[in-house]
Amino acid sequence: MSRLLGLLATAGLALTAHLAVAANDAAPLKGCAAKVANIENELILAKSRGQTRKAKGLEDALSAARKCDDQTLAAEREKKVRDATNKVSERDAELQEEIREGKKKDIAKARKKLAEAQSELTAAKAELDR
Structure with missing residues (x-):
């Protein structure tokens, strides 16, 4: 079981790293789009680390950020x-x-x-x- 959790965490970190590289390849995001992308990345990381309370807070923040102007x-x-x-x-x-x-x-x-x-x-x- 712990091996499976380790693999999932590694996969999550790899996905986060991939997203970071992809974000660097594209034009830098600004304003609300940057805010949403930053929260999404933090959420992925929190979930991969099993930080459920932090993930819940980030999901709430993401919901609010998607209404950003x-x-x-x-x-x-x-x-x-x-x-x-x-x-x-x-x-x-x-x-x-x-x-x-x-x-x-x-x-x-x-x-x-x-x-x-x-x-x-x-x-x-x-x-x-x-």
Whole structure:
């Protein structure tokens, strides 16, 4: 029985690898199509690993993603970039205030928060092209 499960898992991984290669051969997907393809690939992997709870969640996500609209998705992603940009500005202002006050511990904390906000902004910008 365990041999059979091993073979099934190997077949699932081979299928996943084949899908990844096929996806790379074609023009890169964008927007909702990329979102659906990504979830489908994760679902195949979760099923091949026997991750039933994760697979159920991914099936729900896939159902929602199939109702996706490219214009709405783009607007959501642009809003995330605007929100992240505002957060970076706020964190930068907080850092400048801490620098004026001169407390090293608070400055370090504010720098860390600014770096996190900048990372979130970078991630949000990367999503615009997907």
